[in-house]
Amino acid sequence: MSIGIDVNAFRNGNSMNFNSIFDVIGPVMIGPSSSHTAGAAKIGYLSTQIFDKQITAVEFYLHGSFAKTYKGHGTDRALLAGIMRIKPDDSKLRKAFEIVQERGIEYNFYKEDLGDVHPNSVRIVLFGIDDTSEQIIGSSVGGGRILISRIGQTDVEVDGDYATLITKHFDKPGVIAKVSTILSAYGINIAFMKVFRQLRGAQASLIVQVDEILKEEILNKIQELDEIQEVKFINSLRQAGVI
Amino acid sequence: MMIKNSLDIIEICTKENVPIWEVAISYEEAQSGFSREEIVEKMGRHFSQMQKSIDTGLDLDDRKIRSKMFRDDAKKLMVYRKKNKPLSGTTISKAVAYALSVMELNCSMGRIVASPTAGSCGVLPAVIISAMETLKMKKKHGVNALFTAGMVGTIIAKNASLSGAIGGCQAEIGSASAMAAAAVVEMAGGSPQMAFDAAAIALKSVMGLICDPVAGLVEVPCAKRNGMGASNALIAADMVLAGIPSVIPFDEVVWAMNKVSQIMPSAHKETSEGGIAITPTGQRLRDEIFGED
Ligand code: SF4
Numbered sequence: 302m303s304i305g306i307d308v309n310a311f312r313n314g315n316s317m318n319f320n321s322i323f324d325v326i327g328p329v330m331i332g333p334s335s336s337h338t339a340g341a342a343k344i345g346y347l348s349t350q351i352f353d354k355q356i357t358a359v360e361f362y363l364h365g366s367f368a369k370t371y372k373g374h375g376t377d378r379a380l381l382a383g384i385m386r387i388k389p390d391d392s393k394l395r396k397a398f399e400i401v402q403e404r405g406i407e408y409n410f411y412k413e414d415l416g417d418v419h420p421n422s423v424r425i426v427l428f429g430i431d432d433t434s435e436q437i438i439g440s441s442v443g444g445g446r447i448l449i450s451r452i453g454q455t456d457v458e459v460d461g462d463y464a465t466l467i468t469k470h471f472d473k474p475g476v477i478a479k480v481s482t483i484l485s486a487y488g489i490n491i492a493f494m495k496v497f498r499q500l501r502g503a504q505a506s507l508i509v510q511v512d513e514i515l516k517e518e519i520l521n522k523i524q525e526l527d528e529i530q531e532v533k534f535i536n537s538l539r540q541a542g543v544i
Numbered sequence: 545m546m547i548k549n550s551l552d553i554i555e556i557c558t559k560e561n562v563p564i565w566e567v568a569i570s571y572e573e574a575q576s577g578f579s580r581e582e583i584v585e586k587m588g589r590h591f592s593q594m595q596k597s598i599d600t601g602l603d604l605d606d607r608k609i610r611s612k613m614f615r616d617d618a619k620k621l622m623v624y625r626k627k628n629k630p631l632s633g634t635t636i637s638k639a640v641a642y643a644l645s646v647m648e649l650n651c652s653m654g655r656i657v658a659s660p661t662a663g664s665c666g667v668l669p670a671v672i673i674s675a676m677e678t679l680k681m682k683k684k685h686g687v688n689a690l691f692t693a694g695m696v697g698t699i700i701a702k703n704a705s706l707s708g709a710i711g712g713c714q715a716e717i718g719s720a721s722a723m724a725a726a727a728v729v730e731m732a733g734g735s736p737q738m739a740f741d742a743a744a745i746a747l748k749s750v751m752g753l754i755c756d757p758v759a760g761l762v763e764v765p766c767a768k769r770n771g772m773g774a775s776n777a778l779i780a781a782d783m784v785l786a787g788i789p790s791v792i793p794f795d796e797v798v799w800a801m802n803k804v805s806q807i808m809p810s811a812h813k814e815t816s817e818g819g820i821a822i823t824p825t826g827q828r829l830r831d832e833i834f835g836e837d
Pocket residue numbers: 663664707708709712713714716717754755756757761762763764765766767769814
């Protein structure tokens with residue numbers, strides 16, 4: 302269940318809309334498919350922004366059209382390239398299998414029905430050098446645009462267009478106000494905000510898209526709030542130089 | 545600045561006495577916060593990449609289309625049009641060869657500019673660059689043409705879709721063709737109204753075109769449809785430049801395309817469950833590429 306608070310209604314009323322002329326003329330990318338190749342590479346890349354560790358192994362669970370046609374579209378190479386932070390317009394993407402071997406990263410591809418998700422979706426399980434792991438579900442929603450819909454067990458909405466703050470917190474009145482107060486005290490402009498919660502009073506998460514990179518200090522302030530269990534900050538793909 | 549449709553754009557063009565590409569640059573400045581110089585520079589890079597994709601595609605020796613469904617089609621057409629009198633004329637036969645070239649590069653995991661999508665990446669470079677060569681235009685005209693095309697595409701995206709999975713091939717190749725038609729009409733000196741008329745004619749001409757890729761790959765019929773989209777754009781441009789208007793205005797054509805998309809069965813929207821994808825040959829190719837599962 303999600304409750305949308307659209308702070309900035311001017312974003313065309315729909316965050317999935319085309320806004321820039323360069324969404325239509327561009328991006329420069331390695332073919333053949335904006336959704337199955339470039340989008341897949343972006344999902345991989347953004348996953349490593351979320352799980353920011355040296356990766357030793359990775360499992361890809363491909364759903365729907367990704368499962369059906371991944372070989373022909375190079376979706377496998379693109380996903381691997383992404384988790385190695387090779388950008389969607391880098392011709393090294395073609396050599397992802399060779400490069401992943403050189404770097405000694407173990408990988409596997411599986412087919413899996415992820416249920417009610419976009420047809421171009423993948424569940425990625427990343428394993429870090431310190432024996433930690435993270436699972437991420439991402440979809441390529443068209444024209445190379447992507448959406449991360451789950452991190453671990455938490456429903457999220459991260460599209461990589463904006464830097465994104467994600468909290469895990471107990472659903473109590475006032476949490477959202479407290480977080481926004483901290484952000485505005487630092488002059489941070491909120492582009493978009495959304496709350497996800499399972500049940501009233503249970504665990505919830507707050508997704509805040511912001512225009513700039515949040516300093517450690519701000520993240521600490523938010524982390525110190527009583528209700529907050531966890532805070533995560535993800536750079537936008539633009540800030541990472543991907544788009 | 546709220547720009548919803550072609551009427552808004554034509555109104556601004558008339559009031560300020562500027563072409564569509566000028567409005568596009570201002571629009572991008574307003575929505576992105578980047579400077580005019582940065583925006584023009586970025587489009588210049590995209591233009592150069594398009595040129596490079598055509599050249600690389602025509603010289604694809606070390607690479608193959610991964611499914612092996614076809615190869616060297618662009619080269620064959622280039623050789624043919626040089627040795628013979630091409631029935632479709634010099635500009636169109638060249639544009640088609642260029643479109644095939646970029647698509648062959650795309651299908652072999654080469655670097656292209658999605659415009660608007662990767663599956664339709666051959667149309668704009670083919671039309672704009674072949675028209676530039678015929679009209680003896682410079683790079684800056686080509687870059688401006690891309691802005692015009694981008695503005696037209698943005699309008700389609702706002703009111704319908706640019707994706708084959710949502711709107712069928714009319715939304716992908718049809719949009720690319722409309723964008724290209726408008727771009728070269730302005731390049732050839734046509735007015736903003738004429739540019740949108742050409743876009744309307746190009747889009748009307750492929751209304752209802754379904755998306756039916758064999759084996760789910762952006763190869764067959766996609767590469768040749770890029771060739772068709774390119775020729776369709778040039779034909780629409782010539783009609784308009786000759787003084788023939790579109791009977792149905794552009795915004796209404798986009799509206800109609802969206803309506804068609806909504807009732808188009810999902811079998812005809814990139815699922816490969818209809819059209820040429822399910823012909824006996826289409827199915828055999830799929831089985832050869834992916835095995836029977
Ligand atoms: S048939 Fe489908 S995949 Fe091929 S170019 Fe048309 S819209 Fe794109």
